[in-house]
Amino acid sequence: MNNEIEALKLALQSSPNNLELKKIIHAKMCIDRLTYNEELFKLSKDIHDIDRTYIPAVESLIRHYFENNKMSTSELILDNYPEYEVFSEEGLITICKLLIKLKQQDRASDIYKMIIERNPGFLDEDLDPLFRVSQVDGTGDKKETPFLQKPKETFKDVGGMSDVKREISLKIIKPLENKSLFEKYGKKIGGGILLYGPPGCGKTFIARATAGEIEAKFISLQINDILSMWLGNSEKNLHEFFQLAREHTPAVIFIDEIDALGMKRSNFNSSAGRNVVNQLLTEMDGVENNNDGVLIIGATNSPWELDSALRRPGRFDRIIFVPPPDKESRETILKLKLKDKPIDRIDYRLLADRTSGYSGADIDAVIDVAIENILEKAIETGNTPLITDRDLLTALKHRNPSTREWFNTVKNYTTFSNKSGIYDDVITYMKANKIL
Numbered sequence: 502m503n504n505e506i507e508a509l510k511l512a513l514q515s516s517p518n519n520l521e522l523k524k525i526i527h528a529k530m531c532i533d534r535l536t537y538n539e540e541l542f543k544l545s546k547d548i549h550d551i552d553r554t555y556i557p558a559v560e561s562l563i564r565h566y567f568e569n570n571k572m573s574t575s576e577l578i579l580d581n582y583p584e585y586e587v588f589s590e591e592g593l594i595t596i597c598k599l600l601i602k603l604k605q606q607d608r609a610s611d612i613y614k615m616i617i618e619r620n621p622g623f624l625d626e627d628l629d630p631l632f633r634v635s636q637v638d639g640t641g642d643k644k645e646t647p648f649l650q651k652p653k654e655t656f657k658d659v660g661g662m663s664d665v666k667r668e669i670s671l672k673i674i675k676p677l678e679n680k681s682l683f684e685k686y687g688k689k690i691g692g693g694i695l696l697y698g699p700p701g702c703g704k705t706f707i708a709r710a711t712a713g714e715i716e717a718k719f720i721s722l723q724i725n726d727i728l729s730m731w732l733g734n735s736e737k738n739l740h741e742f743f744q745l746a747r748e749h750t751p752a753v754i755f756i757d758e759i760d761a762l763g764m765k766r767s768n769f770n771s772s773a774g775r776n777v778v779n780q781l782l783t784e785m786d787g788v789e790n791n792n793d794g795v796l797i798i799g800a801t802n803s804p805w806e807l808d809s810a811l812r813r814p815g816r817f818d819r820i821i822f823v824p825p826p827d828k829e830s831r832e833t834i835l836k837l838k839l840k841d842k843p844i845d846r847i848d849y850r851l852l853a854d855r856t857s858g859y860s861g862a863d864i865d866a867v868i869d870v871a872i873e874n875i876l877e878k879a880i881e882t883g884n885t886p887l888i889t890d891r892d893l894l895t896a897l898k899h900r901n902p903s904t905r906e907w908f909n910t911v912k913n914y915t916t917f918s919n920k921s922g923i924y925d926d927v928i929t930y931m932k933a934n935k936i937l
């Protein structure tokens with residue numbers, strides 16, 4: 502029992518028509534909702550009958566019916582209030598959940614946007630996964646971009662890539678483990694890392710694994726999401742994503758296809774692009790905002806399209822070439838990918854040897870092809886054969902390595918635009934692998 506509420510209820514007995522007093526009691530009961538569940542409902546109805554404009558009572562009623570599985574009653578009340586702005590954040594959350602139950606996704610999504618707009622740091626584990634910004638990429642694959650994720654992959658799921666792992670470790674893993682030491686020397690935790698290289702070689706994968714490794718939140722941004730999100734206000738969208746990260750540290754913000762922000766390939770008008778680049782720089786500089794505990798990982802397959810402003814110190818101050826997996830990494834990748842499959846003894850060495858130039862994604866594809874072939878046989882014969890080297894080697898023949906093409910393209914740029922030396926690692930790699 503809440504003494505204050507009990508006292509107010511006594512007062513109400515002597516002036517039962519005192520609407521203002523009822524509102525005060527209502528507000529107090531809302532805070533102590535569990536204790537006053539039924540009473541709160543009656544009081545809300547009571548107030549609502551007299552004053553339809555009193556939103557807290559409306560919200561109580563909507564919630565009550567919602568919680569008691571009377572969705573249509575709840576909706577009936579809601580429908581009297583077409584202007585959602587009047588509701589509190591808490592009210593909006595209930596309404597959002599109600600609309601989901603009523604299978605009115607579009608309306609629910611509008612409400613969710615309103616909530617995020619009011620409170621960029623808002624996170625509801627139930628709602629968040631439902632409102633993803635879906636995107637169809639160039640390959641026709643549907644990409645899901647939830648606001649906040651918690652990846653389960655860790656570094657041990659990533660084959661090879663020791664350079665990238667070391668760099669990431671220095672920027673965020675070690676600092677998180679030795680917080681006070683870093684604070685003592687005034688060193689910030691986090692920063693920006695830019696990954697570039699041929700497609701399918703694990704840029705996205707390691708970014709996710711970084712978040713998994715440090716049990717951080719992961720926010721994946723497609724540039725197109727930022728440019729075309731609901732508010733039609735790219736700078737604000739970007740800011741909100743960063744705020745979301747700042748409020749959920751440690752966090753990894755992953756900006757995929759960051760080259761799309763460059764001017765050359767922009768499919769949006771250039772001043773909009775410019776503004777977004779500037780906004781990104783502002784967010785990354787962290788002068789107005791504290792980016793401590795936020796690691797920003799950018800990725801691109803086309804570094805030559807990248808806006809050079811992004812490469813200046815203090816932004817993406819580590820630019821790392823992510824090469825195709827070397828032999829050892831390919832062995833690791835093969836083992837990782839096959840470990841839960843029905844396999845015979847497999848000569849990983851041999852396969853790693855034969856897959857030079859294959860990206861991680863290529864290896865995925867080869868395994869897929871091998872399995873499809875086996876399934877076909879299995880259905881024909883009724884047997885369930887194990888996967889052998891031979892199956893994989895056969896599949897290899899049907900799938901060429903994809904990274905060569907990337908090196909052919911990058912060759913021009915390394916000769917003509919390597920002033921800042923950003924392609925040095927690529928050149929070294931090409932020489933070592935006899936691609937040049």
Ligand SMILES: Nc1ncnc2c1ncn2[C@@H]1O[C@H](COP(=O)(O)OP(=O)(O)O)[C@@H](O)[C@H]1O
Nearest residue numbers: 658659660700701702703704705706834861862
């Ligand atoms: N080093 C790696 N270790 C394990 N798997 C990898 C590795 N590199 C790539 N892959 C596999 O290839 C797929 C494509 O990689 P991805 O990270 O999307 O490439 P990118 O972002 O560089 O284009 C991943 O989903 C993963 O299955």
Ligand SMILES: [Mg+2]
Nearest residue numbers: 704705757800
């Ligand atoms: Mg990727």
